[in-house]
Amino acid sequence: MAFKIGLLGLGTVGQGTAAILLDREGRHPLLKEIELVRVGVRSLSKSRTIALPENLLTTDLEAIVTDPEIDIVVELIGGVEPARSLILKAIDHGKHIVTANKALISRHGAEIFSAANQKGVYVLLEAAVGGGIPVIQPMKECLGANRINTVMGIVNGTTNYILTRMQAEAANFDEVLQQAQELGYAEADPTADVDGLDAADKIAILASLAFGERIKLEQVYCEGIRGISATDIDYADRLGFTIKLLAIASRSLESDTDNISVRVHPTLVPKLHPLASINGVNNAIFIEGEPIGQVMFFGPGAGAGPTASAVVSDILNIAGIITTTNTPHGLAESAHPLMTCTHQHYCELAPIEELITRFYARFITRDLPGVIGKLGTCFGNHEVSIESIVQIDTHGKQAEIVVVTHDVREGNFRAALDELKHMDIVDRFPSLLRVL
Amino acid sequence: MAFKIGLLGLGTVGQGTAAILLDREGRHPLLKEIELVRVGVRSLSKSRTIALPENLLTTDLEAIVTDPEIDIVVELIGGVEPARSLILKAIDHGKHIVTANKALISRHGAEIFSAANQKGVYVLLEAAVGGGIPVIQPMKECLGANRINTVMGIVNGTTNYILTRMQAEAANFDEVLQQAQELGYAEADPTADVDGLDAADKIAILASLAFGERIKLEQVYCEGIRGISATDIDYADRLGFTIKLLAIASRSLESDTDNISVRVHPTLVPKLHPLASINGVNNAIFIEGEPIGQVMFFGPGAGAGPTASAVVSDILNIAGIITTTNTPHGLAESAHPLMTCTHQHYCELAPIEELITRFYARFITRDLPGVIGKLGTCFGNHEVSIESIVQIDTHGKQAEIVVVTHDVREGNFRAALDELKHMDIVDRFPSLLRVL
Ligand SMILES: NC(=O)c1ccc[n+]([C@@H]2O[C@H](COP(=O)([O-])OP(=O)(O)OC[C@H]3O[C@@H](n4cnc5c(N)ncnc54)[C@H](OP(=O)(O)O)[C@@H]3O)[C@@H](O)[C@H]2O)c1
Ligand SMILES: NC(=O)c1ccc[n+]([C@@H]2O[C@H](COP(=O)([O-])OP(=O)(O)OC[C@H]3O[C@@H](n4cnc5c(N)ncnc54)[C@H](OP(=O)(O)O)[C@@H]3O)[C@@H](O)[C@H]2O)c1
Numbered sequence: 001m002a003f004k005i006g007l008l009g010l011g012t013v014g015q016g017t018a019a020i021l022l023d024r025e026g027r028h029p030l031l032k033e034i035e036l037v038r039v040g041v042r043s044l045s046k047s048r049t050i051a052l053p054e055n056l057l058t059t060d061l062e063a064i065v066t067d068p069e070i071d072i073v074v075e076l077i078g079g080v081e082p083a084r085s086l087i088l089k090a091i092d093h094g095k096h097i098v099t100a101n102k103a104l105i106s107r108h109g110a111e112i113f114s115a116a117n118q119k120g121v122y123v124l125l126e127a128a129v130g131g132g133i134p135v136i137q138p139m140k141e142c143l144g145a146n147r148i149n150t151v152m153g154i155v156n157g158t159t160n161y162i163l164t165r166m167q168a169e170a171a172n173f174d175e176v177l178q179q180a181q182e183l184g185y186a187e188a189d190p191t192a193d194v195d196g197l198d199a200a201d202k203i204a205i206l207a208s209l210a211f212g213e214r215i216k217l218e219q220v221y222c223e224g225i226r227g228i229s230a231t232d233i234d235y236a237d238r239l240g241f242t243i244k245l246l247a248i249a250s251r252s253l254e255s256d257t258d259n260i261s262v263r264v265h266p267t268l269v270p271k272l273h274p275l276a277s278i279n280g281v282n283n284a285i286f287i288e289g290e291p292i293g294q295v296m297f298f299g300p301g302a303g304a305g306p307t308a309s310a311v312v313s314d315i316l317n318i319a320g321i322i323t324t325t326n327t328p329h330g331l332a333e334s335a336h337p338l339m340t341c342t343h344q345h346y347c348e349l350a351p352i353e354e355l356i357t358r359f360y361a362r363f364i365t366r367d368l369p370g371v372i373g374k375l376g377t378c379f380g381n382h383e384v385s386i387e388s389i390v391q392i393d394t395h396g397k398q399a400e401i402v403v404v405t406h407d408v409r410e411g412n413f414r415a416a417l418d419e420l421k422h423m424d425i426v427d428r429f430p431s432l433l434r435v436l
Numbered sequence: 437m438a439f440k441i442g443l444l445g446l447g448t449v450g451q452g453t454a455a456i457l458l459d460r461e462g463r464h465p466l467l468k469e470i471e472l473v474r475v476g477v478r479s480l481s482k483s484r485t486i487a488l489p490e491n492l493l494t495t496d497l498e499a500i501v502t503d504p505e506i507d508i509v510v511e512l513i514g515g516v517e518p519a520r521s522l523i524l525k526a527i528d529h530g531k532h533i534v535t536a537n538k539a540l541i542s543r544h545g546a547e548i549f550s551a552a553n554q555k556g557v558y559v560l561l562e563a564a565v566g567g568g569i570p571v572i573q574p575m576k577e578c579l580g581a582n583r584i585n586t587v588m589g590i591v592n593g594t595t596n597y598i599l600t601r602m603q604a605e606a607a608n609f610d611e612v613l614q615q616a617q618e619l620g621y622a623e624a625d626p627t628a629d630v631d632g633l634d635a636a637d638k639i640a641i642l643a644s645l646a647f648g649e650r651i652k653l654e655q656v657y658c659e660g661i662r663g664i665s666a667t668d669i670d671y672a673d674r675l676g677f678t679i680k681l682l683a684i685a686s687r688s689l690e691s692d693t694d695n696i697s698v699r700v701h702p703t704l705v706p707k708l709h710p711l712a713s714i715n716g717v718n719n720a721i722f723i724e725g726e727p728i729g730q731v732m733f734f735g736p737g738a739g740a741g742p743t744a745s746a747v748v749s750d751i752l753n754i755a756g757i758i759t760t761t762n763t764p765h766g767l768a769e770s771a772h773p774l775m776t777c778t779h780q781h782y783c784e785l786a787p788i789e790e791l792i793t794r795f796y797a798r799f800i801t802r803d804l805p806g807v808i809g810k811l812g813t814c815f816g817n818h819e820v821s822i823e824s825i826v827q828i829d830t831h832g833k834q835a836e837i838v839v840v841t842h843d844v845r846e847g848n849f850r851a852a853l854d855e856l857k858h859m860d861i862v863d864r865f866p867s868l869l870r871v872l
Pocket of ligand 2: 477
């Protein structure tokens, strides 16, 4: 049996994928059954690093997704349209889908999976989270015995690169961002990365896998790293923490009703935590469950080769199932229960005010006796229990005070801050970060 | 469709597995289709931490593996016999097999997989390596696009615990081993762990997965940690290394003929390498391939809960495939090509003399001028290129010298040592370690 692949997009990941499919020696023997038959792009004249066999390239992507010869459509265009319409049309024509498109799946996953289930085809997306790191397939096939409490990770290489350099060089955000842009580690418009939106797409996907429920992306709380200063990195370091942009999905198993929180924010991570030492553009996904305890997957979160490795593993997985069931087009009578996405319910995420977390906050106050007492009293009134409160520095008539709390309800902490804002002793609070 | 499980063994992992199968709420929905129907043990009267439904327990293990009602036999007895015979008989009766038995698979894998392929059943063994960490399934299903060059890892928790404590407390092997035994982290007979035999079983399994060839366990070079002293840990630390017991399978892609080396030995790992910071009883498996680059899987390498998580994930995977193919007993016409072990050829492993590696060696010599020159000359004569040679300490008339080489052929290095042994300036060399 031979499997015919239609590839949409021949950019970074598309070229990496084609490179593997055209050079199969020494890889899994099943790859020899897999044939790249069409590649759709925007421009035929663009120069490419990869030499394709003749007549593969076309600008008619519709023809690919409707081609009766094609078994699997691999979408590596990115963005919502035309990716969404092409995938839906491919599904409608009975094609299995492989995609790396986190932006699309996090927004339109429900629509796409419903269509796929109805038509009896698979939609796999290993490359959408963590680039080359196997994480989606392992979550589906290796952690099913567990009740997952937490999935969290460093899932955006650009921001991790920036934070790693800020830490190493005691540099500020703006200068490192500029250098990262010059080096190609950050895009000209860095919004999706530095404001945490890309990480939010990814954690929405991981959360839905971990908890078996659909997630509304607009309910994911999202805070980026623009506000992180060299000062905070330094203070965090002295307190034993490294600042990382974490994407976190957690479920409290204590409360009567499931309480799921999905969020992205810079976080003070204890230096001994496995996520604290993930540096540069690397990604890592950390999972905690019962009875497995803690596991972590680490590796390259992006790049042509690693991402293509994940794309091709999805192709192999689909080909493996089709071989086994002997049903070349469409699913067998019953879909593979670990490979399909069957959950139908949207869960309501807990609002950020309900989060129970520790905080780190830095205040600039008037340098008067009794300031610390007033801060402490105000927090106490709002049931915010303080772990430490330290006056770090004095600048003329101003003092710099760092507060670290115990686990508190975020709503209470914010209410305390609101009150402090109106007290004349507090000038401003430049930083407010959560602590793992 | 319901899947009936016969469990052999109700010790640490058996009880962990039964606990999951008897408490299915909040785990993967497919678990609801899985029913534990028989449990075989040696002693019916032994007290267990788990309360089983009545009439599950039996001492007649033969009856379990031949029971026509049972779909999947889970072997958690350990050791070679009676595990081997029971598994072969179960296969002969058309049962799928899940096992955590690395000792058995590394010795009799060929026999077992051949029987399984002939009979058309699956043999899965996620729990045999890395305890709860998903590694075997991810290697089979997520890395197929890659040419794997290296799989290496910390796959024995006992030795990693001992080395971590030796490092933290500048303590010697014997005292830490004794404490580890008292704490239950090491067995009364610690041979399998501290001499690297358990790690050798595991790397033989990983190597055969990575390279698609059968491995002869007796060709795996194996060196344990009994010879590691606090002195070496200290010197390694000063040179920027942490000493870890690594199990390594590597393939040199340069040579014309594939050159596969599989070995276990204490290794100086650069402190910035991801494996250097894996501490305590944790395990980690590090894989390097083209085009993925480097990925690492980290987590608990043993224990009832984590290991049972892996066992149950194998059960779910088999149930998943059976559901899809609708063939309750035995395989579909074609076996799932990513889930079966089809390779038939034994590969010849490169002898340790052919290994290209860096070395760290510590010498006690007479404290005479010219000693370093003589050492250097001798190494030079054997084409051993030296990176550094440092006189660390002088004790009376003796000097302690540490040599670190560049990449050299191990055979050449050993020949140089043989010659040095016969020179009257060298008193002894207490340590000889490889450097990553
Ligand atoms: N880059 C990474 O490291 C990475 C990592 C993980 C996931 N991903 C995901 O992988 C996907 C692809 O990313 P990429 O970096 O490979 O993107 P890219 O380099 O920008 O390539 C996009 C490709 O799609 C084609 N394309 C775009 N719009 C099209 C249209 N309207 N009609 C036809 N063809 C169109 C382009 O054609 P032309 O070449 O003719 O312009 C190009 O070949 C995205 O979903 C991304 O999020 C990327
Ligand atoms: N423990 C771990 O953390 C771990 C981690 C990874 C892999 N593994 C592997 O998992 C397997 C099981 O390990 P374990 O630690 O669970 O072993 P264990 O605690 O020693 O349990 C062994 C079980 O097998 C039964 N058994 C032994 N010999 C038998 C015989 N001849 N007939 C009938 N029953 C027999 C014992 O019965 P009784 O209870 O009646 O004595 C006991 O229930 C081994 O292959 C091990 O290498 C263990």
